[in-house]
Amino acid sequence: MTDDLFSLSGRVCMITGASSGLGRRIAICLAEAGAVVVLTGRRQALLKEVEKAIADIGGQAHSYTLDVNNRTAVQQIIDTIEEQVGPIWCLVNNSGVVVMNRPENFSEEQYDDVLDTNLKAPFHLCQVVGRKMIARHDGGRIINMASIGAQTELEGGITYCMSKAALVTMTKCLAVEWARYGIHVNAISPGYIETEMTSQYYGSEQGQKTIAGWPGKRIGKPKDLDGIILLLASSASEFMNGSIVSVDDAQPLGFFGNSRQIS
Numbered sequence: 047m048t049d050d051l052f053s054l055s056g057r058v059c060m061i062t063g064a065s066s067g068l069g070r071r072i073a074i075c076l077a078e079a080g081a082v083v084v085l086t087g088r089r090q091a092l093l094k095e096v097e098k099a100i101a102d103i104g105g106q107a108h109s110y111t112l113d114v115n116n117r118t119a120v121q122q123i124i125d126t127i128e129e130q131v132g133p134i135w136c137l138v139n140n141s142g143v144v145v146m147n148r149p150e151n152f153s154e155e156q157y158d159d160v161l162d163t164n165l166k167a168p169f170h171l172c173q174v175v176g177r178k179m180i181a182r183h184d185g186g187r188i189i190n191m192a193s194i195g196a197q198t199e200l201e202g203g204i205t206y207c208m209s210k211a212a213l214v215t216m217t218k219c220l221a222v223e224w225a226r227y228g229i230h231v232n233a234i235s236p237g238y239i240e241t242e243m244t245s246q247y248y249g250s251e252q253g254q255k256t257i258a259g260w261p262g263k264r265i266g267k268p269k270d271l272d273g274i275i276l277l278l279a280s281s282a283s284e285f286m287n288g289s290i291v292s293v294d295d296a297q298p299l300g301f302f303g304n305s306r307q308i309s
C-alpha cells in the first residue's frame with residue numbers, strides 16, 4: 047500500500063539541471079522509485095554520467111542537452127521527449143543560477159542571467175509542458191525549486207531572492223489556474239545544501255564556522271530532498287497543490303554565506 051502510494055513506475059519525469067547537485071540526485075531518486083527519467087542540462091558529458099549511474103542501478107534514463115533559456119530548443123526538446131520517451135507526468139524545474147553582487151553594481155546582463163534562468167525559463171517550461179498535460183486530460187505534477195531566499199533578504203543575492211520569490215508566486219498562481227486540469231504545482235524551498243552552488247564557501251574555514259552556528263550544525267546533502275521529491279511527484283500528494291515546502295533543518299534565515307566574497 048505504502049509502496050503503491052509513492053510508486054512512480056513507468057511515469058516519465060523530466061528534470062532540468064540534472065547534470066549536477068540537486069538535479070542529479072533528484073533524477074536518481076525518481077529513477078529508484080521506478081520513473082523513466084529525462085535528464086536535461088547544458089553539460090552533456092555530466093548528463094551521460096548521470097544516465098550511466100541510473101542504468102547501473104537498473105533504472106531508465108534518457109538525456110537531452112538543453113539550455114532552458116533557448117525558447118525554441120525548449121519547445122523542440124519537449125516535443126521530442128514526448129515522441130521518443132512518452133507523455134511527461136512530472137516536470138521538475140530545478141535549474142538555477144546565483145550571481146552575487148551589490149544592488150547598485152548589478153549589470154543588466156547579470157540581472158537577465160538570473161531572472162531569465164530562475165523565473166522566465168521555468169514559466170516557459172510550465173507553459174510548454176502544461177499545454178500538453180491539459181490536452182491529455184490526465185493531470186500531472188510540476189515541482190519548482192525555490193529557495194530559502196524566496197522568504198528572506200539574502201545579502202548580495204538580491205536578484206536571486208527576487209527570482210525565487212516570484213517563482214513561489216508563480217507556483218501558487220499556476221496551482222489555482224490548473225487545479226481544474228488535475229495538474230498539481232508545488233515548490234520546494236531548500237535551505238543550504240552542499241552542491242557546486244554552495245560548496246566553495248561552505249568548504250572554507252569561515253563556512254564551517256557558520257555551519258557550526260546553525261541549530262542542526264550541518265549543511266544538507268542532496269539526498270535530504272528525496273522524501274519531499276517522492277511525495278510531490280507521486281499520488282501521495284494528491285491533495286497538495288500550491289504548497290511551498292521548506293526543507294531546511296531550521297537553518298536561520300537572513301544569512302547568505304557568500305556575502306563575504308563580494309565587495
Ligand SMILES: NC(=O)c1ccc[n+]([C@@H]2O[C@H](COP(=O)([O-])OP(=O)(O)OC[C@H]3O[C@@H](n4cnc5c(N)ncnc54)[C@H](OP(=O)(O)O)[C@@H]3O)[C@@H](O)[C@H]2O)c1
Nearest residue numbers: 063065067068087088089113114141142193238239241243
Ligand atoms: N544548493 C543549495 O543550497 C540550494 C538551496 C536552495 C535552492 N537551490 C536551488 O536548487 C537548484 C539546483 O541548484 P544546485 O544547488 O544543485 O546547484 P548546481 O549544482 O550549480 O546546479 C544548477 C543546475 O542548473 C543548471 N542550469 C543552470 N543554468 C542553466 C541553463 N541556462 N540551462 C539549463 N540548465 C541550467 C546546471 O546545469 P548545466 O550547467 O549543465 O546547464 C546545473 O545542473 C537551483 O535552482 C538553486 O537555486 C539550491
